[in-house]
Amino acid sequence: MKIDDLDKKILYLLSKDSRLSMRELAKRVHLSSPSVTERVRRLESEGVLKGYTIEIDYKKLGFDVECFIEVTVRNGQYIKFNNFINEYPFVEFCYRIAGKTCYIVKLRLKKIADIEHFINSVNSFASTETYVVISKNETKSDYLELEELI
Numbered sequence: 001m002k003i004d005d006l007d008k009k010i011l012y013l014l015s016k017d018s019r020l021s022m023r024e025l026a027k028r029v030h031l032s033s034p035s036v037t038e039r040v041r042r043l044e045s046e047g048v049l050k051g052y053t054i055e056i057d058y059k060k061l062g063f064d065v066e067c068f069i070e071v072t073v074r075n076g077q078y079i080k081f082n083n084f085i086n087e088y089p090f091v092e093f094c095y096r097i098a099g100k101t102c103y104i105v106k107l108r109l110k111k112i113a114d115i116e117h118f119i120n121s122v123n124s125f126a127s128t129e130t131y132v133v134i135s136k137n138e139t140k141s142d143y144l145e146l147e148e149l150i
Helices: 004-018 022-029 033-045 076-087 113-122
Strands: 063-072 091-096 101-108 126-132
Touching: 004 033, 004 101, 004 126, 022 033, 063 076, 063 113, 076 101, 076 113, 101 113
Parallel strands: none
Antiparallel strands: 063 101, 063 126, 091 101
């Protein structure tokens, strides 16, 4: 699929505000609304534009603790870990990674004691190393600039 500069601009604008109407998006890229709608649908059907998301303030929901946990599965119990992590309700993400550890997991929890619950739950088949988030650095963007990707 060929991505041109207009497609890049549409992707950039939607990455900043996925709630933009087709009319507003068309205005910002100087095209007609039907043309922009067609481009967005093409980006969706090609799988470039995979979905639209929201940003949640978890602290306002009472989830004050963020942590990253390195999980190293013992005795090849990957299926057991995968079954566990798929059912655990507070997982923001879980990636299988290369290196000394098997997985990196991000949890959002209400209190520090909830970390202990997670660790105790996996202790019989995995070892863990936990990193509690103290603060987040403000960066230029939480997303890679599209010009660097395309």
